[in-house]
Amino acid sequence: MAPPAKPVTPFVEARGLTAAYGATRALDGLDAIIGRGEIVALLGENGSGKSTFLRVVARIVAPASGELLLDGRPLAALGRRETARRTAYLPQATELVFPIRCLDLVLQGRAPWARGFSSDSPGDRDRALAAMRACDVEGLAERDASAISGGEKRRVFLARAIAQEAELWLLDEPTAGLDPRHRLEFLELLTRVHRERETTVVLVTHEIDLASDLADRVVLLRRGRALAAGAPAEILRPDLLRRAFGVESRIETGPDGKRRIVPYAPTRL
């Protein structure tokens, strides 16, 4: 069952975007459009540039050339703080060296809004606690963030994105390392808050089924470029997956009527 086609207003637009780490080219002329209010899944093999794209949009990595527009304006023309007020980045894993309370981690989401990045006014605290309530992690507020589980950490970071009041959420492999129950719970939470807040979500994932179930649109990346982009049913096909991942796959229909893509062997050349 294809999702109803929504009219798409571009919120993020990349044209000929390139980015490099030293001599390694991670993005090599990427063209992509993320529509306002969409959930877009970025799929591609390791090193295809998915995470780099998120990091460029989050301004962690500076692009080498090309155009990147946020809400119609060049990202470079927007202040860093302005960008951070509108985009929240959820890292794949954060290694915490120093102790930090979960509440303080969520309060950091208010930093782009605060004078001198010093974000713990009563207003900030109210917003942070409300966001933690929405993500069901209010009880962790006083706990040390390095002592909570991976699933809890994802929720805390999602709460932080809500507290940040960002319109665009960039999620780097949000389900990696989660057990099935925490994975499902996190995805439920993500879809719910996405719907309530009408945010735009870009998520990097290796789960083809997740992209198929959750995303309005899929962008398939290969070697720093977009190989194909469109509705999941159009893009998640054996021929395109063979080109993107070098795998053979077949389509199955589950007992629930859902379409499943099952990769079963590496493509032999």
Next chain:
Amino acid sequence: MRGRFAAGLAAAAGLLALSVLLGLSVGGVRLSLPDLLSGSGAAGETARLVASLRAPRVLLSALVGGCLALAGAALQALLKNPLADPFLLGTSGGAATGAALAAVAGFSPLVSPAASFAGAVVSSLAVAALARRGGRLDLQRLLLAGLIANAFFSAVLLAVFSVASGQTARTMLFWMMGSLADATLGKALALAPYAAAGLAVLLAFAARLNLFAVGEENAAALGVDVERSKRIVFLAASLLTGAAVSFAGIIGFVGLLVPHAVRSAVGNDQRVLLPVSAVAGAALLVAADAVSRAAFAPAELPVGAVTAAIGAPLFAWLLLRNP
């Protein structure tokens, strides 16, 4: 935050007051606390006189300790590494080399802070460049690069001693091991503006450093200009280290240990940690200097030996307590 700030600062100030009393009363002539505090009668007057002679040294110790602890705390947050310290990262060694080279080249001692600062900056940049891997500072490489820098600077310093005359070499050797024996009020007053400038810059960046303490990417994604902030904090830490070294030589462990201890008491909010570390660092070094004068009086130990002797076991204990 305000509660922790007030409590932490009050506790550190209390320690500082105690160590100042200790610093004023111990030495070649031991003063009794009642005489020192009342200042009346013949004994009181003598006590006042001796204390006024010791005061510049206590003041200089406090400033040097504050600078080193601040520099260490800022570097630890910036590099997201609890082992960062101006001594371990080779900043102190670079500063000492700068000052020693300026001295043998015949420059006036007034140039010494500038030469130390230059040495500290060169050393920080070299260590950072060595530790950079794929565009980011690698934790293990950073410590190794610091080790290499320290070895190199020791070699240069030893070469400088060999060519210096006997008396100069002895003075320099003491200075290299960390000594506050030549303290004057003038030196303390000369160091004060560097300390104040470093403190002001780091406090202005304290909230940004909180974002760095979770990671550089974290700071970038929350709107911080990472490269600019890193440069400014590195320079401020180098300035503090350079100034401290030029007046007191190489004193280890203060920058490493004080932020550690303060963090376990007040947490890792840099807006609290930095100022409390500055005061606690002042208290530690004043006390260490008092010990250096009292332990084998009338002979004096280099204060760097005292901080290392207190610091190493204390650090080992901290490591065992928080695995």
